[in-house]
Amino acid sequence: MNKIVEITTTVETVEAARELAEQMVVQHLAACVQITGPIESVYRWQGQLCKTSEYKCTMKTTLQCQDLAVEWMTREHPYQIPEILVQQCESSESYTRWLAQQLAPDIRP
Incomplete structure (x- = not known):
């Protein structure tokens, strides 16, 4: 198993959640965002x-x-004081490899 990070936050609308998710993936700060x-x-x-x-x-x-990712989310989040929780998780080797391939080349492991 390998270590990855889950970052969790909440927003007021599904549209705001989708926008946040899309921007995190487009900017290669997250490989996947679940809403x-x-x-x-x-x-x-x-x-x-x-x-x-x-x-x-x-x-x-x-x-x-x-x-x-946390810096970007803190800056772009619609809330004045956003809840941003960070947790390390264990992941399969194949998922960790896929996840790393989705991120910006200069911040890949």
Whole structure:
């Protein structure tokens, strides 16, 4: 098994999720982005209890590309304070190889 990275965030609309996903793949920052939802989020914002419908984006990338992907997402995310979660995962050798081939040549392992 090999290590890869999953980066997860949420956005308000399926259109925003699709745009984020497409840009991450087009810019070779993620090999694959899965969109799930709608999901319900409950949180406190500026002292108020909020309940909203959101869409979750889960991006697959490499350890080498992780920082660039997080920087880009932080800059381009539609939320003022986006939730960006990063988790290392184990992956099969063939999937890891495919994933790395999808990324920009200068950030491949």
